[in-house]
Amino acid sequence: MAPARTPDIAAKRLPKAQYAANFTDLHPPLNAHEALVESDRCYFCYDAPCMKACPTSIDIPLFIREIQAGNPKSAAKTIFNQNILGGMCARVCPTETLCEEACVREHAEGKPVKIGLLQRYATDQAMADKHPYNRAKSSGKKVAVVGAGPAGLACAHRLSMHGHDVTVFEARKKSGGLNEYGIAAYKSVDDFAAKEVDFVLSIGGIKIENGMALGKKLKLANLQRDYDAVFLGLGLSGVNALGDKNEDADGIEDAVDYISDLRQAKDPSRLKVGRNVVVIGGGMTAIDIAVQSKLLGAENVTVIYRRGAEHMKASPFEQELAQTKGVNIKHWVAPKKVLVKSGSVIGLKCENTSTGEKFEIRADMIFKAIGQSYIDVTGGTIALDQGRIKVDAEKRTSVKGIWAGGDCIAGGKDLTVASVDDGRRAAESIHSFLTA
Amino acid sequence: MADLRSNFVGIKSPNPFWLASAPPTDKEYNVVRAFKAGWGGVVWKTLGEEGPPVVNVNGPRYGAIHGADRRLLGLNNIELITDRPLEINLQEIKKVKREWPDRAMVVSLMVPCEEEPWKKILKQVEDTECDGVELNFGCPHGMSERGMGAAVGQVPEYIEMVARWCKQHSRLPVIVKLTPNITDVRQPARAAFRGGADAVSLINTINSITHVDLDSFSPMPSIDGKGSHGGYCGPAVKPIALSMVSEIARDKETKGKPISAIGGITTWRDAAEFISMSAGNVQVCTAAMTYGFKIVEEMKSGLARWMDDKGYATIEDFRGRAVPNVTDWQYLNLNYIAKAKIDQDACIKCGRCYAACEDTSHQAISNMKDGKRHFEVMDDECVACNLCVEVCPVQNCITMVQQTSGTDARTGKKISKDYANWTQHPNNPMSVKAAE
Numbered sequence: 001m002a003p004a005r006t007p008d009i010a011a012k013r014l015p016k017a018q019y020a021a022n023f024t025d026l027h028p029p030l031n032a033h034e035a036l037v038e039s040d041r042c043y044f045c046y047d048a049p050c051m052k053a054c055p056t057s058i059d060i061p062l063f064i065r066e067i068q069a070g071n072p073k074s075a076a077k078t079i080f081n082q083n084i085l086g087g088m089c090a091r092v093c094p095t096e097t098l099c100e101e102a103c104v105r106e107h108a109e110g111k112p113v114k115i116g117l118l119q120r121y122a123t124d125q126a127m128a129d130k131h132p133y134n135r136a137k138s139s140g141k142k143v144a145v146v147g148a149g150p151a152g153l154a155c156a157h158r159l160s161m162h163g164h165d166v167t168v169f170e171a172r173k174k175s176g177g178l179n180e181y182g183i184a185a186y187k188s189v190d191d192f193a194a195k196e197v198d199f200v201l202s203i204g205g206i207k208i209e210n211g212m213a214l215g216k217k218l219k220l221a222n223l224q225r226d227y228d229a230v231f232l233g234l235g236l237s238g239v240n241a242l243g244d245k246n247e248d249a250d251g252i253e254d255a256v257d258y259i260s261d262l263r264q265a266k267d268p269s270r271l272k273v274g275r276n277v278v279v280i281g282g283g284m285t286a287i288d289i290a291v292q293s294k295l296l297g298a299e300n301v302t303v304i305y306r307r308g309a310e311h312m313k314a315s316p317f318e319q320e321l322a323q324t325k326g327v328n329i330k331h332w333v334a335p336k337k338v339l340v341k342s343g344s345v346i347g348l349k350c351e352n353t354s355t356g357e358k359f360e361i362r363a364d365m366i367f368k369a370i371g372q373s374y375i376d377v378t379g380g381t382i383a384l385d386q387g388r389i390k391v392d393a394e395k396r397t398s399v400k401g402i403w404a405g406g407d408c409i410a411g412g413k414d415l416t417v418a419s420v421d422d423g424r425r426a427a428e429s430i431h432s433f434l435t436a
Numbered sequence: 437m438a439d440l441r442s443n444f445v446g447i448k449s450p451n452p453f454w455l456a457s458a459p460p461t462d463k464e465y466n467v468v469r470a471f472k473a474g475w476g477g478v479v480w481k482t483l484g485e486e487g488p489p490v491v492n493v494n495g496p497r498y499g500a501i502h503g504a505d506r507r508l509l510g511l512n513n514i515e516l517i518t519d520r521p522l523e524i525n526l527q528e529i530k531k532v533k534r535e536w537p538d539r540a541m542v543v544s545l546m547v548p549c550e551e552e553p554w555k556k557i558l559k560q561v562e563d564t565e566c567d568g569v570e571l572n573f574g575c576p577h578g579m580s581e582r583g584m585g586a587a588v589g590q591v592p593e594y595i596e597m598v599a600r601w602c603k604q605h606s607r608l609p610v611i612v613k614l615t616p617n618i619t620d621v622r623q624p625a626r627a628a629f630r631g632g633a634d635a636v637s638l639i640n641t642i643n644s645i646t647h648v649d650l651d652s653f654s655p656m657p658s659i660d661g662k663g664s665h666g667g668y669c670g671p672a673v674k675p676i677a678l679s680m681v682s683e684i685a686r687d688k689e690t691k692g693k694p695i696s697a698i699g700g701i702t703t704w705r706d707a708a709e710f711i712s713m714s715a716g717n718v719q720v721c722t723a724a725m726t727y728g729f730k731i732v733e734e735m736k737s738g739l740a741r742w743m744d745d746k747g748y749a750t751i752e753d754f755r756g757r758a759v760p761n762v763t764d765w766q767y768l769n770l771n772y773i774a775k776a777k778i779d780q781d782a783c784i785k786c787g788r789c790y791a792a793c794e795d796t797s798h799q800a801i802s803n804m805k806d807g808k809r810h811f812e813v814m815d816d817e818c819v820a821c822n823l824c825v826e827v828c829p830v831q832n833c834i835t836m837v838q839q840t841s842g843t844d845a846r847t848g849k850k851i852s853k854d855y856a857n858w859t860q861h862p863n864n865p866m867s868v869k870a871a872e
Contacts, residue, residue, distance in 0.1 A: 040504035043829050046787030049809065108784040108830065 007251055007344040007364045008275040013297025019268045022295035026186045026321075027091075027117060035121040039068035041113045045104055050115060053102035055418045056083035060099055064118055076126030079119055080133070082424070084157045085150050087127055087196050088179050089417045090120035092187050094284070096317040098417070127195070131202040136163035141434045144169065144227040146214050149177020150416045151406030152233035153200050154423030155430075160205035162431045167227070168206060171213035177235055177406075179416065181260040184288040185268070186295070215377030224401060229430045232382075232389065232397070232404040233423060236372035242280070246338035251345030255279065255289040255369035262292055271296055274364030278348050279303045280335050281369030282312035283414070287319065289367045290327040301326070302361055304333040306353050313414075338366060374408050385410035394429035395422055403430055438743035439750045440736060442476060442540075444716040445609040445634040445694050447567040449476035449540035452707065452739075452751055453732050456698050456719035457481050457544035457570060457613070460729075462518055464528035471532075473729035474736065477540025479637075479719060482517035482572045483525055485547040485557055490519045496657035499646035501672060508726045510672035512646045514657065514664055516578040517546050522560070530564040542611065546572040546584050549594055551601050558606040568609035571598060571633075573624070574640020576617050576667045586640070589615035592627035599631025611696055614638040614680075616673075621680040622687045635694035636684065637719060639677045641667020670722035674700030678713060682762045685714035702731075704738025714756040766858040773839040773851050774820040776800075776813045782833040785809050789824035789834060797823050815845035 014022070030038060042064040050060045059078050066075035079086035093099075095116040103112035126132060141164045145152045148170035156166040174180050179193040201208070212218045214234065223230045239254045241247060251274065265271055273296040279286050282305035290303045303322065305312055308331050312319060319329060332354045339347040339360065347363045374388045383390045383398035388410040395403045405422025407414055412422075442452040455461050455470050457479040467478050484490055492515055501510035518525055533541040543566045547553035561569060572579075573589030580586040588594045595612060602610045612628035614621060616639040625636050643665045645655045655663025677699020684690045697715035701707050702723040710718050723731050748754045778789065778801075790811050793801040800817035801824060804810060813824070813834075825834045843850050858864055 037505055043786045043788060045785075046791035047803070047809075048787075049785065104784040104786045 007346065009251065009272050009364050010275075011272045012269050013273065013275075014269065016269060019296075023185045023189070023268060025189050026184075027120075029124060030114070030117045030121045035067055035072070035118060038114050038118055039064050041105060042068070043104060049102035049104060050099040050113075053098045054082075055098070055413065055415060056086075056089070056421045056424070058082045058086065058099075058119075060115055063122060064113065064115070067118055067122055072122045072125045073129060073132075075118075075122035077132050079123055080126070083417065083420050084154055084200055084424075085179070085196060085416065085420045086119055087123040087199070088150070088183075088188065088193065089420065090116050090123055091192065092179075092183050093415070093417050094315045094318065097315045127199050131199065133157075133161050133203050135160055135203060135205050138165070139163040139434060141165070141228040142167070142226070143229045143231065143430060143434075144223040145231045145233065146218070146223070147171075147177060147233035147235055147406065147408075148175035148197070148208055148210075149233050149235050149406055149419065150179060151419040151423040151426075152177070152231065153197065154420040155231045155233065155403075155405065155427045156206045156423075157200050157203060158424050158427030159430060160203050162427070162435075164205070164228075164431070164434060166206045168208045169212040169214065169218055169223075170208060170210045173210055175208055175210065177233075181263055182256060182285075183263070183416075184259065184292060185262055186292075188263075213377070215379070220378050220381065220402075224399075228401075228434055230402045231423070231426050231430065232378070232402065232408060233406040233419070234374070234377065234389075234404070234408040236374050236407045237377075238373035238375040239368065240371045240373055242335060242338070242368055242370065244335070244338045246340045246345070249338060249340045249345050250343055251364055252338065252366045252368065255281070255285050255367040256372065258367060259285070259289055259292065262296075268296060273298045275299045276362045277301045277365045277367065278361055278363040279367045279369055280348075281305065281367075281371070282307065282314060283369060283371065284314050284318060286367075286369035287314040287322045287327075289369055290329075291322050291325050293365075293367070294322075294325045294327055298365075300362075301328065303327060303329045304335065304348075304350060304361075305329065305331055306334040308332060339363075372407075388412060393425075395426035396429060401433075438740040438748060440476075440740055440743075442717050442751060444540070444696060445568065445611070447477070447540045447542065447609060448538075449717070450538055451476035451732075451736055452711065452717035453735050454478060454540060454542070454696070454717055454719045455724060456721040457572065458721040458725070459515060460721060460724050463520065463525075464532055467528075467532050468535075470724075470729050471536045471539050474732050475539070475729065476717070477542065477567075479542040479544050479570050480525065480529055480566075482544040482546045482575070483522055483557065483561070484517050485553045486522050489521055490516045492516055492519050493659050495659040497666075499644075499656045499666065500670075501646055508722070509670060510644075510646065510668055511670040511722045511725065512644045512657075512666040512668045513641070514577050514666040517544075517572070517575065522557075526560055526564055529561075529566055533565050533567075540568075541566045542568045542570050544570045544572050544613070546575065546579060549583055549588055549598060554598060554601045555605045558602060558608070562606060562608060566608070568611060568634075569602065569606065570611040570613050570637060571602060572613050572640075573598075574613045574615035574638075576615060576641055576643050577665060586615040586617055589613075589624055589640070590618050592623045595624050596627040596631035599628050599633040603632035609634040611635045611637050613640055613698075615640045616676060616680060617643050620683075622683050622690065625684045625687070625693075626689045629690055629693055635696055635716070636690075637696035637698055638684070639673065639680055639699045641669045642673055642676065644668035669700065670726075671700045671702050674702075674706060678709060681710060681713050681715060682759065685756065685759045686762055704735045704742065707735055708739055708742060708754070709758070711751060711755050712758040713762075714759050716751075716755070768857060769855050770858065770861060771852045771854055771856045773844050774836040775815050775818045775839060775845075776820060776822070776824050776834055777837045778811055778813055778824075778834050779832070780810075780812075782830050783811060784830055784833075785811065786829060787811060788827045788829065792823050792827045797821055817846060819846065 063075040063078040100112035106112035145168045176193040277293045277298045279290045337349040389404045403426040406419035440451040454477040461478040462481040497515045499512040575585030612633045697710035698719040790803045
């Protein structure tokens with residue numbers, strides 16, 4: 001261990017211009033020529049494996065064929081029919097473990113059709129145009145949606161399409177949920193999350209009230225009383241703890257909070273980051289915070305994960321991305337003790353989980369990315385399953401008239417695209433319920 | 437190493453690859469570049485009679501059909517015969533032939549259907565010391581309305597008459613270029629040979645409109661909002677050309693007569709196929725217009741390597757080998773039984789064979805095995821139609837396997853080694869019964 005020193009946490013570690021370059025689009029969009037060349041590669045498979053691998057079951061061969069035939073706006077409609085947040089999903093979906101992994105060209109040549117980028121090409125074109133859906137005749141029914149994240153927005157849009165009036169209650173200042181506050185900055189540039197919210201709302205019939213957190217100003221019982229149906233897209237508001245006695249030391253941060261600050265920062269150079277950063281965790285959040293720390297100018301960034309590479313929730317592509325950005329991923333390593341001096345973090349004592357070997361890593365900052373948890377705000381009225389809301393296949397909760405979806409439900413996949421699917425399915429179920 | 441030298445009706449060239457009469461052979465500059473690139477010969481772009489030069493449109497002359505990745509599959513043109521003064525063409529032909537004595541120099545001609553103009557131009561052309569003439573009776577646009585080109589080629593009596601004049605007034609070999617825009621290509625071919633022609637060349641271009649502009653509703657290529665049919669060529673027309681060549685090659689009257697094959701020849705393989713169908717040499721245009729003159733290198737090396745592999749020392753060693761195998765449908769062996777077989781190791785599971793067979797053919801492919809995506813041919817349903825082979829994106833993944841013993845799982849009939857065709861079939865009311 002190096003001699004004690006003042007923790008080295010600082011902003012402006014990089015030349016000004018470097019920040020813009022670091023936080024630009026991870027995958028630049030395809031231009032029209034590239035999109036045509038790529039769309040020509042799709043085989044239009046029967047009962048396409050890519051489509052089955054998509055949590056929202058987008059008809060991928062059809063939308064690619066529509067691009068190929070010079071009709072990207074119809075392609076976008078094919079996408080939006082299943083996934084109104086197809087624009088964000090095109091940017092953030094781990095396609096390498098979903099549609100593109102299933103692509104037969106991955107099987108044939110190890111080079112899948114670039115489905116994600118084609119989806120982005122189509123949706124970008126359509127979103128620059130007028131909203132592609134019209135609302136059905138008003139049903140006179142009102143639905144409350146709690147949470148303006150991917151699940152809530154998808155649910156609200158589909159309900160509005162069916163002619164129901166929707167009010168969305170959102171705890172935070174901005175809508176979009178993790179799309180706005182949680183996605184790594186280089187995956188959603190140019191304020192895309194906010195633009196997408198505007199796009200969803202432009203169908204009409206959806207009112208958003210921000211600063212309305214359930215359990216505080218907003219009571220579930222009142223919603224049940226005032227609305228014909230309620231959808232809960234609450235997300236996960238708890239952050240798992242390390243259980244270390246020094247957990248409150250300066251320099252220990254929740255990764256999700258820091259990512260949120262970064263997303264909201266107008267000027268990333270003003271964000272303080274440690275020279276030596278340690279990230280604890282193995283999911284997408286761990287990778288995102290590690291990469292972004294590096295992009296902010298941290299010198300040494302180490303991710304420690306208690307199990308092997310194959311067990312990490314972050315895909316091999318994400319792990320490789322981190323490594324090419326200079327992040328050191330240490331597998332089979334568990335945190336044992338946060339080392340502190342004068343109230344500030346100076347390092348982390350670790351243990352190799354397979355050999356038992358103990359060692360220390362110097363750290364000015366430690367990010368906790370060991371998962372989030374559901375915190376009940378419904379007053380215990382709704383049944384849970386493994387700590388999250390229990391739902392059936394139609395996303396109905398144990399309480400009649402209340403549906404739920406997204407990360408707050410049991411079995412949630414912690415994926416934007418899965419949340420969108422929950423929201424749409426719940427909306428269809430609510431629609432059947434309201435029109436029965 | 438295979439000897440690619442060609443001797444076609446006494447016209448010698450270092451290889452059988454000639455550039456067809458078309459824009460690539462319109463002037464000295466292009467032809468010299470072609471010879472430098474290695475082409476065996478050229479048919480100089482069609483000369484007309486002396487007088488004010490031909491006038492071309494000043495808008496687009498070409499339209500096209502594209503395959504995946506904008507691969508040009510079919511090209512259409514509305515260009516006329518040379519629009520340069522006759523005298524300049526004649527001077528250049530003479531000069532180039534002198535400078536490139538080992539290359540074939542054939543001159544394409546088109547003058548009004550009267551003896552004098554033919555007599556006159558033949559004299560002028562002979563003075564260039566070229567190797568032969570090709571009579572353009574094929575051009576389907578522009579000149580045909582003036583009683584030339586296809587207007588002559590569609591009337592066998594005219595063909596015979598002009599061919600006879602040419603043989604009478606010239607010592608040069610005469611090749612008659614045929615139009616495919618007729619019902620039975622054997623008629624003009626017979627007429628050409630009756631008139632004394634040394635050879636026929638085919639096919640000229642096919643009447644075509646490649647597409648319609650859906651904004652202006654003008655056929656393309658569009659000249660000031662209007663379009664006219666042009667002549668179609670390129671890879672898309674090869675099968676038509678190959679069939680027409682085969683008709684002449686096996687016609688009682690024209691069998692064994694020299695044929696210069698034209699029509700979509702793009703690679704060595706196309707050339708080898710036409711030669712096996714009795715062509716003495718091949719003429720190429722679209723491939724050169726698409727990729728430039730350099731493609732002849734692939735044609736030469738490919739043809740030579742294949743000949744070496746097969747043990748053919750010269751072109752004559754395999755020329756015409758396919759002709760005896762072209763027959764009429766009624767003589768095909770109905771006792772020949774095949775079944776499609778999918779190579780499971782090569783299969784990429786796109787399911788296109790299944791979609792094609794299930795939706796449009798014989799429901800002879802299954803798409804599931806033990807609950808998994810798996811495509812397999814059901815012999816008891818397969819009629820060996822070959823559609824699955826053709827729609828499969830992986831070459832040689834699906835093959836047709838001849839059944840030589842046992843019973844046909846589809847019909848339950850014993851597989852016979854005997855040849856039996858429709859003329860002998862019991863279902864044929866006209867069948868010839870073997871003497872009892």
